[in-house]
Amino acid sequence: xxxxxxxxxxxxxxxxxxxxxxxxxxxxxxxxxxxxxxxxxxxxxxxxxxxxxxxxxxxxxxxxxxxxxxxxxxxxxxxxxxxxxxxxxxxxxxxxxxxxxxxxxxxxxxxxxxxxxxxxxxxxxxxxxxxxxxxxxxxxxxxxxxxxxxxxxxxxxxxxxxxxxxxxxxxxxxxxxxxxxxxxxxxxxxxxxxxxxxxxxxxxxxxxxxxxxxxxxxxxxxxxxxxxxxxxxxxxxxxxxxxxxxxxxxxxxxxxxxxxxxxxxxxxxxxxxxxxxxxxxxxxxxxxxxxxxxxxxxxxxxxxxxxxxxxxxxxxxxxxxxxxxxxxxxx
Amino acid sequence: xxxxxxxxxxxxxxxxxxxxxxxxxxxxxxxxxxxxxxxxxxxxxxxxxxxxxxxxxxxxxxxxxxxxxxxxxxxxxxxxxxxxxxxxxxxxxxxxxxxxxxxxxxxxxxxxxxxxxxxxxxxxxxxxxxxxxxxxxxxxxxxxxxxxxxxxxxxxxxxxxxxxxxxxxxxxxxxxxxxxxxxxxxxxxxxxxxxxxxxxxxxxxxxxxxxxxxxxxxxxxxxxxxxxxxxxxxxxxxxxxxxxxxxxxxxxxxxxxxxxxxxxxxxxxxxxxxxxxxxxxxxxxxxxxxxxxxxxxxxxxxxxxxxxxxxxx
Numbered sequence: 343x344x345x346x347x348x349x350x351x352x353x354x355x356x357x358x359x360x361x362x363x364x365x366x367x368x369x370x371x372x373x374x375x376x377x378x379x380x381x382x383x384x385x386x387x388x389x390x391x392x393x394x395x396x397x398x399x400x401x402x403x404x405x406x407x408x409x410x411x412x413x414x415x416x417x418x419x420x421x422x423x424x425x426x427x428x429x430x431x432x433x434x435x436x437x438x439x440x441x442x443x444x445x446x447x448x449x450x451x452x453x454x455x456x457x458x459x460x461x462x463x464x465x466x467x468x469x470x471x472x473x474x475x476x477x478x479x480x481x482x483x484x485x486x487x488x489x490x491x492x493x494x495x496x497x498x499x500x501x502x503x504x505x506x507x508x509x510x511x512x513x514x515x516x517x518x519x520x521x522x523x524x525x526x527x528x529x530x531x532x533x534x535x536x537x538x539x540x541x542x543x544x545x546x547x548x549x550x551x552x553x554x555x556x557x558x559x560x561x562x563x564x565x566x567x568x569x570x571x572x573x574x575x576x577x578x579x580x581x582x583x584x585x586x587x588x589x590x591x592x593x594x595x596x597x598x599x600x601x602x603x604x605x606x607x608x609x610x611x612x613x614x615x616x617x618x619x620x621x622x623x624x625x626x627x628x629x630x631x632x633x634x635x636x637x638x639x640x641x642x643x644x645x646x647x648x649x650x651x652x653x654x655x656x657x658x659x660x661x662x663x664x665x666x667x668x669x670x671x672x673x
Numbered sequence: 674x675x676x677x678x679x680x681x682x683x684x685x686x687x688x689x690x691x692x693x694x695x696x697x698x699x700x701x702x703x704x705x706x707x708x709x710x711x712x713x714x715x716x717x718x719x720x721x722x723x724x725x726x727x728x729x730x731x732x733x734x735x736x737x738x739x740x741x742x743x744x745x746x747x748x749x750x751x752x753x754x755x756x757x758x759x760x761x762x763x764x765x766x767x768x769x770x771x772x773x774x775x776x777x778x779x780x781x782x783x784x785x786x787x788x789x790x791x792x793x794x795x796x797x798x799x800x801x802x803x804x805x806x807x808x809x810x811x812x813x814x815x816x817x818x819x820x821x822x823x824x825x826x827x828x829x830x831x832x833x834x835x836x837x838x839x840x841x842x843x844x845x846x847x848x849x850x851x852x853x854x855x856x857x858x859x860x861x862x863x864x865x866x867x868x869x870x871x872x873x874x875x876x877x878x879x880x881x882x883x884x885x886x887x888x889x890x891x892x893x894x895x896x897x898x899x900x901x902x903x904x905x906x907x908x909x910x911x912x913x914x915x916x917x918x919x920x921x922x923x924x925x926x927x928x929x930x931x932x933x934x935x936x937x938x939x940x941x942x943x944x945x946x947x948x949x950x951x952x953x954x955x956x957x958x959x960x961x962x963x964x965x966x967x968x969x970x971x972x973x974x975x976x977x978x979x980x981x982x983x984x985x986x
C-alpha cells in the first residue's frame with residue numbers, strides 16, 4: 343500500500359552556545375494509512391524532536407534537513423503559511439500533558455470548534471454541531487454540557503479525549519501522538535489507547551505513536567522504530583521485533599520490561615547512559631553500553647542490515663546474517 | 674459573579690471608614706492651625722479663638738470625628754474653611770478634569786505599554802526588545818514635571834502643535850482632545866513603562882506553555898496565537914498593574930495638573946492642604962480612595978471574567 347508519509351534521511355540540528363548539536367541523524371521511515379507506527383526510545387533519543395519536525399513546530403533554534411513527503415509535498419520545503427494550513431488539518435498531534443495542553447481560559451467548545459472554523463471555514467452553528475458529534479465520537483458523556491465547560495472542570499482522561507477530538511476534527515490523514523498516555527492513570531491509559539486504535543480503524547488514518555513504554559507498543563503498534571541517540575537503530579513489524587530483536591539495544595529494552603506474571607523473571611536494566619546530543623561519537627553510539635560490542639563497533643558506525651522484508655537493524659552483529667541495506671540508518 | 678460584586682461592595686464600607694479615620698487623625702496631628710490661617714496675620718488671639726469655636730475645632734477630636742462621620746452618612750461633605758463653598762460642589766466642579774486626564778493617561782499607557790510589551794516579547798532579544806527596554810527604563814526614570822515642561826517647550830512653544838495649558842473644551846471635541854494629549858502623555862509615560870515590562874514578562878511566560886503549542890498544532894494563525902490564546906492568559910497580571918496604576922494616576926495628577934494649569938482635584942487638594950482646609954482635604958482624599966477601591970473592584974471582576982478558574986473558587 344502507498345504510504346501517506348515518507349521520511350528520508352531526516353536530520354535535525356539545534357544551534358546552541360556550543361555550536362550545532364544534532365538531535366536527529368538520518369532517520370528514515372514511512373507510515374501507511376490505517377497503521378500505527380510506534381517510535382520508541384529513551385528520553386533524548388530524538389523521538390519527540392522527530393515528531394515536532396513533521397509538524398513544523400520545532401523551535402527557531404532548530405534546523406531540519408532531508409525530506410518529509412506528505413501528500414506529494416515535501417513538508418520541509420513548505421513556507422510557514424502552507425505548513426500552518428496543514429497543521430490540525432492534514433496532520434494533527436496530541437501531546438503528553440493533557441492537564442496543560444488545553445487553554446485554561448477558553449471553553450472546551452471554543453477550542454474544539456477552532457480547527458473547524460479555521461480549516462473548514464464552518465459557520466458557528468455548523469462547527470457547534472460537528473464539535474458535539476466529535477465529543478460523542480471520543481465517548482465523552484453529556485457532550486453539549488461539556489462544550490460550555492472549561493478544561494479545569496474535566497479530569498485528565500477527559501481532557502485527553504478532548505485533545506483527541508480536537509486533533510481529529512478535520513479528519514487528518516496522519517495523527518502524531520506524543521506519549522499520549524504517559525501522564526494518565528493506568529486504567530485510563532488503556533481506554534485512551536483503545537480509543538486511538540478504534541478511531542484509526544474507523545477513519546483509516548495513519549498514526550505515529552511515540553512512547554517509551556514497550557507495553558503500549560505491544561498493545562497498539564503495527565510496526566516499530568527503535569531510536570537511540572538520534573538514530574533509528576532497528577525497525578520491524580511488532581511481532582518480529584518482540585520475538586526476534588536484532589539490535590542489542592532493542593533486546594535490552596525488551597528485557598527491562600517487568601513481567602508481572604512471573605515473579606522470578608529477572609528485571610534487567612541497560613547499564614550506562616545514552617550519549618547526550620552533541621557528545622562526540624565514534625563508531626556505534628551504543629557500543630559503550632553494549633554487552634556484545636566487538637572491536638569493530640568502537641571505530642566504525644554500523645550500516646543498516648536487512649533481515650527479510652521490513653526488518654532492518656543497524657548493528658555489526660547482523661553483518662553476516664543480514665543484507666546490506668543502503669545508508670547508515672535503519673528504516 | 675453577582676455575589677462576588679455584592680461581597681466586594683460591602684467590603685468597601687469598613688475600608689472607607691478606615692480611610693476617613695486615618696485622614697482625619699493625620700490632618701489634625703499635622704502642625705498648623707486653620708483658624709489662625711483664616712484669621713490672617715492681623716487677627717488677635719480672641720479672633721482666632723472665636724473662629725475656632727465657630728468651626729467646632731475646640732471640641733474634643735472624637736466629637737469632631739463623629740460629627741464629621743454623621744454628616745458624611747447624610748451625604749454632607751461639609752463646607753470649605755476658605756471659601757465657604759460646599760466641598761461636594763467644589764470637587765464635582767473639578768473632578769471631570771481629573772477624571773478625563775486620568776482616563777486619557779491610562780489609555781495612552783495601556784496602548785503603548787501593552788503594544789511595546791507584546792512586541793518585545795515576541796521579538797525577544799532583538800533590536801525592538803532592546804529599544805523598548807531602554808524606553809521603559811527612561812519612562813520610569815523621567816520625572817513628571819520635567820517631561821511635562823519639555824513637552825510644552827517642544828510641542829506647544831516651539832512647534833505650537835498643542836495648547837500649552839488648561840482644559841477649556843469638552844474632551845470629545847477635537848479642541849478638547851488636543852488639550853488632553855500632552856498632559857496624558859506626561860502622566861501616562863511612567864505607567865506605560867511599567868505596563869510594558871509586565872506585559873513582556875507575562876507574554877514570555879505564557880508563550881512557553883503547552884496550550885500555546887496546542888494552538889499552533891491546530892493550525893491557528895500566529896496573530897491569533899499571540900492576541901487570542903496568549904494575551905487572554907497574559908492579561909491577568911497586566912490588568913493588575915493597569916488597575917493599580919489607574920489608582921495611582923488618580924491620586925498622582927497633582928503634578929501634571931500643576932504643570933499644565935489644569936483645574937482639577939489634585940490642585941484643589943494641594944491648595945486645601947496648604948490652607949489646612951480640613952473638610953476640603955478630607956473630601957478629596959475620600960473621593961480618590963473610593964475611586965481607587967472601585968477600580969480595584971473592577972480589576973477583580975475582570976479577573977473572574979478572564980480566568981474562569983477564579984469564578985468557582
